[in-house]
Amino acid sequence: MSVINLDHMSANPLLPEVQEAMIAAIRENLGNPSSQHRLGERAAELLDESRAAVAALVNASVSREIVFTSGGTEAVNLAIKGVAWAKSDEGKGKHIVTSNIEHNAVIRSLRRLKLMGFTVTSVPVDERGRVNPETVAKAIRPDTILVSIMHGNNEIGTIQPVKEIAAVCKEKKVLYHCDAVDTVGVLPVDVQEMGVDLLSFASNPFYGPTGVGGLYVRRGVPIWSLFDGGVQENRKRAGTENLVGIAGMAEAARLAARDMGARAAHTRKLRDLFLSKLPEYLSDYGINGDPENCLPNLVSVSVHHVEGESVVLMLDDEGFAVSTRSACASGSLRASHVLLSTGLGFADCQGTLVITFGIDNTEAEVMKFLAALKTSVTTLREISPLYKNGQGVPQ
Amino acid sequence: MSVINLDHMSANPLLPEVQEAMIAAIRENLGNPSSQHRLGERAAELLDESRAAVAALVNASVSREIVFTSGGTEAVNLAIKGVAWAKSDEGKGKHIVTSNIEHNAVIRSLRRLKLMGFTVTSVPVDERGRVNPETVAKAIRPDTILVSIMHGNNEIGTIQPVKEIAAVCKEKKVLYHCDAVDTVGVLPVDVQEMGVDLLSFASNPFYGPTGVGGLYVRRGVPIWSLFDGGVQENRKRAGTENLVGIAGMAEAARLAARDMGARAAHTRKLRDLFLSKLPEYLSDYGINGDPENCLPNLVSVSVHHVEGESVVLMLDDEGFAVSTRSACASGSLRASHVLLSTGLGFADCQGTLVITFGIDNTEAEVMKFLAALKTSVTTLREISPLYKNGQGVPQ
Numbered sequence: 117m118s119v120i121n122l123d124h125m126s127a128n129p130l131l132p133e134v135q136e137a138m139i140a141a142i143r144e145n146l147g148n149p150s151s152q153h154r155l156g157e158r159a160a161e162l163l164d165e166s167r168a169a170v171a172a173l174v175n176a177s178v179s180r181e182i183v184f185t186s187g188g189t190e191a192v193n194l195a196i197k198g199v200a201w202a203k204s205d206e207g208k209g210k211h212i213v214t215s216n217i218e219h220n221a222v223i224r225s226l227r228r229l230k231l232m233g234f235t236v237t238s239v240p241v242d243e244r245g246r247v248n249p250e251t252v253a254k255a256i257r258p259d260t261i262l263v264s265i266m267h268g269n270n271e272i273g274t275i276q277p278v279k280e281i282a283a284v285c286k287e288k289k290v291l292y293h294c295d296a297v298d299t300v301g302v303l304p305v306d307v308q309e310m311g312v313d314l315l316s317f318a319s320n321p322f323y324g325p326t327g328v329g330g331l332y333v334r335r336g337v338p339i340w341s342l343f344d345g346g347v348q349e350n351r352k353r354a355g356t357e358n359l360v361g362i363a364g365m366a367e368a369a370r371l372a373a374r375d376m377g378a379r380a381a382h383t384r385k386l387r388d389l390f391l392s393k394l395p396e397y398l399s400d401y402g403i404n405g406d407p408e409n410c411l412p413n414l415v416s417v418s419v420h421h422v423e424g425e426s427v428v429l430m431l432d433d434e435g436f437a438v439s440t441r442s443a444c445a446s447g448s449l450r451a452s453h454v455l456l457s458t459g460l461g462f463a464d465c466q467g468t469l470v471i472t473f474g475i476d477n478t479e480a481e482v483m484k485f486l487a488a489l490k491t492s493v494t495t496l497r498e499i500s501p502l503y504k505n506g507q508g509v510p511q
Numbered sequence: 512m513s514v515i516n517l518d519h520m521s522a523n524p525l526l527p528e529v530q531e532a533m534i535a536a537i538r539e540n541l542g543n544p545s546s547q548h549r550l551g552e553r554a555a556e557l558l559d560e561s562r563a564a565v566a567a568l569v570n571a572s573v574s575r576e577i578v579f580t581s582g583g584t585e586a587v588n589l590a591i592k593g594v595a596w597a598k599s600d601e602g603k604g605k606h607i608v609t610s611n612i613e614h615n616a617v618i619r620s621l622r623r624l625k626l627m628g629f630t631v632t633s634v635p636v637d638e639r640g641r642v643n644p645e646t647v648a649k650a651i652r653p654d655t656i657l658v659s660i661m662h663g664n665n666e667i668g669t670i671q672p673v674k675e676i677a678a679v680c681k682e683k684k685v686l687y688h689c690d691a692v693d694t695v696g697v698l699p700v701d702v703q704e705m706g707v708d709l710l711s712f713a714s715n716p717f718y719g720p721t722g723v724g725g726l727y728v729r730r731g732v733p734i735w736s737l738f739d740g741g742v743q744e745n746r747k748r749a750g751t752e753n754l755v756g757i758a759g760m761a762e763a764a765r766l767a768a769r770d771m772g773a774r775a776a777h778t779r780k781l782r783d784l785f786l787s788k789l790p791e792y793l794s795d796y797g798i799n800g801d802p803e804n805c806l807p808n809l810v811s812v813s814v815h816h817v818e819g820e821s822v823v824l825m826l827d828d829e830g831f832a833v834s835t836r837s838a839c840a841s842g843s844l845r846a847s848h849v850l851l852s853t854g855l856g857f858a859d860c861q862g863t864l865v866i867t868f869g870i871d872n873t874e875a876e877v878m879k880f881l882a883a884l885k886t887s888v889t890t891l892r893e894i895s896p897l898y899k900n901g902q903g904v905p906q
Contacts, residue, residue, distance in 0.1 A: 119550055126551065127543040127751075135537050138755065142530050148522040148721070152823050153832040155514055156521065186581035186722075189740040189750030205626065221740030221749060228739050231600065320751065326543070327581075327753020342737050344623050345584040345616030354616060355584030356522075356715065358722020358756060360533065425547070432548040439547060 120481045123437040124413065124474035125270060125298070130364070131323045137367035138325065141360045148356060150348065159359060166366030173369040174296075174315060175306040176332055183331045183352045184362055188297035188318030191331040192221040194342050194353065195293040195314040199262050200229050202338035203291070209259025210234045213290075215247045216457040217274075218266055222295055223453075226264070239265075244406035245274035245458050253284045260290050267296040267315075268303070271441055271454040271470055272405035273414035275299070282311035291337060297321060297329070298411060301372035303380065313337050319361070322376075323475070324368030328361035383413035383473040390415060390471070390482050397490040402464065404455060415471045418455070418464040421503040422496045427469060430492040436485055439470045515876045518832040519808065519869035520665060520693070525759070526718045532762035533720065536755045543751060545743065554754060561761030568764040569691075569710060570701040571727055578726045578747045579757055583692035583713030585737070586726040587616040589748065590688040590709040593734035594657050595624050598686070601733065604654025605629045608685075610642045610661070611852040612669075617659055617690055618848075634660075639801035640669035640853050648679045655685050662691040662710075663698070666836055666849040666865055667800035668809035670694070677706035686732060692716060692724070693806060696767035698775065708732050714756070717771075718870070719763030723756035778808035778868040785810060785866070785877050792885040797859065799850060810866045813850070813859040816898040817891045822864060825887040831880055834865045 121129075130138075141162065147155035149163045164179070171179040185191045196212070204210050214226055216238050226236045237255045241247055247265055256263070263285050268275050278294055285292035293314040296305055300315070301322025307315050314337060318329035333339055333352065345354030372379075391403065394417070404416035419427065424440035431438055441452050451465035460468075471485075497503040516524075525533075536557065542550035544558045559574070566574040580586045591607070599605050609621060611633050621631045632650045636642050642660055651658070658680050663670050673689055680687035688709040691700055695710070696717025702710050709732060713724035728734055728747065740749030767774075786798065789812070799811035814822065819835040826833055836847050846860035855863075866880075892898040 119548070121550055123546065123548065123550065126546045127541070127554070129540045130537060138537050139534055142525060142533050142720075145524045146522070147832075151518065151521045151832070152820070152834060153514070153518065153827040155516055155518065155832045159522070186585070186753060187750045189738050190581070192740070193738045193749075201627075219740070221738070224739035224749070228735070232596075318751075325537075325753070325755055326751045327756060340623070343584050343588045343616075344619035345587070345614065354588075354619070355582045356713075356721045358581060358720070358753065360720060360755065361722060361753060428547050437542075437546070437548040437550045 119435050119437050120485060121437045121474060122471045122477065122485060123439045125470065125472040126439055127326065128320050128323045128474055129476060130325060131368060131371060133371060134324055134364045134368045138360050138364040141363040146359050150346065150356070162359060162363060163357060166362045169366040169369045170330055173305070173373050174300060174317070174332055175308055177308060178335065180350045181332055181335060183333055183349045184357060185329045185331055185353065186358065187327050187329040188316055189221040190342070191316035191318070191329045192219070192295050193225050194331050194339070195316055196222065196225040196262065196264055197229065198339035198342060199291055199293065199314065199337070200234055201340040203261035204234070206338065208261050211237070211257050211260045213237050213239065213252060213255045213260055213263045215239050215241060215265045217241050217245055217269055217454040218264065219270055219295055219297065222264055222266070241457050243459050245269055245272045245404070245454065246406055246409070247276050247281065249277055249280040249284050252281050253288065256284070256288045256290055260288070262291050262293060264293045264295065267294050267305070268299040268411045269405070269454060270298045271452055272416045272458065273411035274406040275409040275411065278310050278312065286311060301369065301376065302411065302413065304376065307332050307334070319365035319368055322368050322372040325361050325364040328358060328365045330365070379475050380412040382475055383477070386473045386477055386479065386482050387412065387415055389479055390486065393483070393486055397486045398493060404458060404460065404468065413473045416468060417471065418460060418468045419493055420464060420467060421500060422467050422493055424466055424468050426496050427492050430495065431488055434488045434492070436488055440468060441470060514830050514832050515880060516832045516869060517866045517872065517880060518834045520865065520867040521834055522721065523715050523718045523869060524871060525720060526763060526766060528766060529719055529759045529763045533755050533759040536758035541754050545741065545751070557754060557758060558752060561757045564761040564764045565725055568700070568768050569695060569712070569727055570703055572703060573730065575745045576727055576730060578728055578744045579752060580724045580726055580748065581753065582722055582724040583711055584616045586711035586713070586724045587614070587690050588620050589726050589734070589737050590711055591617065591620040591657065591659055592624060593737060594686055594688065594709065594732070595629055596735040597733035598656035599629070603656050606652050606654045606656065607631050608647060608650045608655055608658045609633050610636060612636050612640055612664055612849045613659065613661055614665055614690055614692065617661070621659070636852050638854050640664055640667045640799070640849065641801055641804070642671050642676065644672055644675040644679050647676050648683065651679070651683045651685055655683070657686050657688060659688045659690065662689050662700070663694040663806045664800070664849060665693045666847055667811045667853065668806035669801040670804040670806065673705050673707065681706060696764065696771065697806065697808065699771065702727050702729070714760035714763055717763050717767040720756050720759040723753060723760045725760070774870050775807040777870055778872070781868045781872055781874065781877050782808065782810055784874055785881065788878070788881055792881045793888060799853060799855065799863065808868045811863060812866070813855060813863045814888055815859060815862060816895060817862045817888055819861055819863050821891050822887050825890065826883055829883045829887070831883055835863060836865060
């Protein structure tokens with residue numbers, strides 16, 4: 117069965133040009149960029165070119181501010197743990213500020229650091245999922261060494277006021293790491309204009325391969341490696357490079373820089389179509405996130421009186437891929453911490469679908485999906501003890 | 512200029528079958544193995560199959576004992592730091608035993624841990640580069656939590672008595688990590704027969720892609736993740752997987768399991784040819800390592816009265832790729848810690864070449880190389896103040 121993919125957040129398809137760049141790197145049989153002889157020259161050249169392309173995408177002032185990683189999760193872990201260890205080794209303190217709606221890579225990196233003697237303050241968000249920069253300012257203490265607050269949220273799409281948060285951090289002389297995994301290559305991201313010290317990203321959100329990502333580290337920011345060994349990646353990440361993946365990410369970065377606007381316009385059109393037609397297909401639902409500051413490709417909809425997991429499974433049977441949350445968190449039965457943080461009730465959290473559009477989706481697919489969604493929800497509500505005669509039963 | 516590669520340790524070419532497996536994974540546009548819907552099914556299946564192939568190569572008792580990593584360096588860092596943190600969190604102590612001839616990934620991981628309050632004892636090796644298991648036994652203290660001693664050395668090729676070291680560790684109830692990056696897929700490696708608790712490896716030494724590797728973690732061994740976030744890799748390594756690389760490593764593992772014996776016989780024949788002919792081409796040299804227990808594809812030769820770096824550059828001009836040491840350590844001007852540990856003098860360390868043969872080398876290439884080596888060394892000695900009238904000048 118051909119499947120209509122409305123879960124691009126889990127896995128974007130590789131662009132044809134990205135596939136070709138990776139295949140060329142495979143066929144070329146590149147050497148080792150660290151070699152002393154000419155067999156490594158082409159590899160070193162490809163690595164340099166790739167770093168320049170990725171640096172350009174986020175407007176790093178020099179290429180060597182980009183550290184290639186094995187993905188967004190590694191980048192986030194390197195940023196948070198690397199800075200925490202380096203700063204605490206300098207005796208600057210062990211306190212970190214974050215928000216209640218971060219990705220698990222951030223939350224669990226911080227949980228790990230707590231086991232190592234660090235302390236964490238997590239600031240709340242409003243009902244739209246926005247962090248207030250003033251709350252961040254109040255949370256910063258004399259022993260605060262790092263603030264880690266994301267750019268675009270992967271479950272509700274809310275864009276944070278990163279520039280304002282960065283200004284607070286700069287004033288308080290605290291380093292700022294921004295998890296921008298779901299915005300780099302999707303929306304314009306300019307590390308200099310934003311004023312961040314560290315910024316994590318991954319290649320797949322802009323149609324590059326999985327298992328590749330990067331971390332922007334502003335020159336002079338102290339950071340310990342997660343991997344010690346060789347002197348690769350400007351001594352910030354030891355180990356022979358994944359050149360095939362890096363070549364793919366670089367090509368994806370070049371294309372994203374060129375096509376990002378058109379892609380966002382396309383998914384925004386599909387998103388708007390979906391939202392405008394939804395009332396004709398569904399009753400009793402709520403849209404999560406911030407309608408004014410949001411990712412252009414994501415809709416989070418809480419369908420009352422149903423279980424999201426059941427909807428996902430029914431839609432899967434009908435050939436539609438959607439999600440209840442990020443793939444990284446799937447398998448967990450707990451309600452989304454992001455939705456709970458916005459004040460949503462437990463039952464509505466469980467009834468939430470995350471729909472992420474991609475450049476390969478069409479308006480016709482959106483219309484088909486709306487019809488399938490209606491059928492699934494109607495069927496599930498009919499068999500639910502929580503929903504009788506067209507309305508929810510008070511619990 | 513076509514280059515004769517005698518530096519396979521830096522970068523092995525990808526086998527055609529490995530290239531095809533990677534290209535198939537690229538073309539298939541796999542989903543996310545953690546997805547809740549069918550778009551992730553094929554990805555999850557490929558991941559399972561790949562894990563089984565790699566588990567079989569090292570004879571892990573169950574597939575889930577294999578953690579996929581971004582290479583040997585990550586695997587080593589995960590093993591050493593992960594176990595150190597987990598064991599010290601259990602209050603078992605902070606002392607680690609290693610040897611003087613480990614790879615930089617091991618040495619520098621341990622150096623990092625020292626900054627975090629751990630202590631390290633490094634045991635010496637004999638002139639052949641062998642660790643004595645009795646010395647390991649004596650180095651183990653009541654607060655020792657881990658022993659990390661490699662399998663095959665990447666600079667001199669010496670194979671350590673891993674089974675005997677593992678028996679010592681088992682008796683003393685200390686976990687044993689073995690860095691087997693240069694032996695897995697090259698020689699038979701059986702984690703159960705060896706009795707190791709953790710074993711690091713990489714894909715490129717057996718003609719798979721760079722940037723991919725793995726760590727065997729015996730069931731029940733306590734280990735903290737380097738990357739926290741999602742629940743991938745049996746909760747030992749968060750982050751969306753590099754499926755293209757993993758597919759390549761798995762195919763390389765299948766081929767290595769089948770062809771390892773024939774490959775070793777081929778490179779051993781070239782190695783023997785080189786060593787038997789060398790006296791006709793060169794005087795004043797020494798062969799490093801243990802002639803009885805060595806990698807089948809490596810020769811370390813210390814050419815007296817020359818600089819190895821100069822030989823490498825001259826040979827590069829003539830179309831031969833060789834190395835003075837591992838690519839990870841290139842750029843360093845310091846003498847090799849491995850050679851110094853075997854008792855070699857500083858000058859001889861600087862005159863050392865590491866030649867690593869591969870399945871693509873031929874006897875004719877070895878003969879061409881011998882001639883070129885003779886020319887380079889003769890030329891360099893002629894212009895050297897340390898070598899006059901056919902012999903070295905006492906320094």
